[in-house]
Amino acid sequence: MPIPRRTALTLLALAAASAPALAQDSKYPSKPVTLVVPQVAGGANDAIARIVAQKLSETLGQQFIVDNRPGAGGNIGTAATARAKADGYTLLLTADSAYVINPALYKSTGFDPLKDFEPVGTVASSGYVVVANNHFAPNNIAELITAAKAAPGKINIASAGNGTVNHLFGEMLGKAAGIDMTHVPYKGASAAVTDLVGGTVQVSVQSLPSSIAFIKGGKLKVLAVVNEKRIAALPDVPTVGETVKNLGYTPWYGVFAPAGTPKAIVAQLQAAIGQVLEAPDVREKLAGIGCEPLKIGPEPLAALIRKELPRWAKVVKEADVTLD
Template sequence: MTFHPTALSRRLFTAAVLCSAALAAGAQDKYPSKSITVVVPQAAGGANDAIARVLAQKLTEQLGQSVIVDNRPGAGGTLATAATARARNDGYTLMLTADSAHVIGPALYKNPGFDPVKDFTPVAPVATAGYVLVAHPSFPANTVAEMVALAKASPGKYSIASAGNGTLNHLIGEMLQKAAGIQLQHIPYKGSAAAATDVVGGQVP
């Protein structure tokens, strides 16, 4: 069963490399002169992590210095984002994040620990991806219409997994419920990989 997002939702995942401030390479003889850390505010195994690891490998080859991926999941990406904002602005701490982490966190939390505009300098867009709604083969619905009918007949009976509270796929699930007039039980995980694993295993339909 697949759910094709609306035009608004198609812009969901735009990964971008962000550094904690403008690179201070001009003050150094050679950049980089030591290893670089790429902070990923999502758990290992998800799409953002996979992209970061490919990027880190290619940067290591091109720059001649180790580029290390540092996964820091939690609080919808705000913990890692705040930590990156506090890092030295010397160009050795970068962050690969979904744009939603920069947009949703400040909208949900009174003090997320960072200013998405003042504390970061965008370096490059890296990737875009869409979202789909999937179900375990044992789920008694093969289309979105059938799923909606089941959910309407039994409000709160069926659960839906997400990458965590305040993440974009959590909010997409809420948008789906609002648009369809249904009630699902939200099960938050610490990343999309863990959520997908439990859907594949049948723990979440």
């Protein structure tokens, strides 16, 4: 049965009216994209974000601008991104610690990690290490444990601050190995590393981006790798888990969009990030700061977050740490 002329004209008019919107969606991104980093410039997350942002700009033909919004352990920038318009033009690139540990550390973070964001995917994993100053006698984790048992509370372990991954993994190590070390919190990783090099403190858990220059320069020695598996940057250094069974942690960095961002945009971003992480220059730059590309898509990342939240809540509770 033929369509009446009036109905046909109406359908054509509706199609014409919707055409510009469809064309606009297909052109994403049509303007610069803000990539919020909820930590200060110069840290591991910032370094990773700038490597990824530069390549995304080349890949998608629009500038990806890194916007550092530090404060409250990452809560300020994360919460601000959660409230941004869900159009793909404001994204979050954050360390897992600020995303899955903060909800257990703070009474209110200003965001819900499960409800306020659409996971896009991970971009990198970072090497983490147990490092010591060169005057400290132990050269590996077994020797550190022996020294700590011989002198309970006498070894100082520095961190980037209360509730940081550095601090919490030190607590995990102490509990798993049955040792007591004195935690010395600093205001940031750089201050902790400076005093570690100077001999004010003996040992620390640090990310490779914050310590690799001192390791390569011979100013710090590595006792073990914190990650579950040995890392490419230090292939001959054993993991903590090779001495203390079932103890390990591999930090990841991921991209998130505000909840409600169109699935097509999330998929396009995920595909672009996957392409970026295959680029030889990106892999080389990440390796230079002790990181490796890590590709986990939206659904597996969401599942990982659901698994990590209760895990870290337990660690925080056992360490009796709150930051409000």
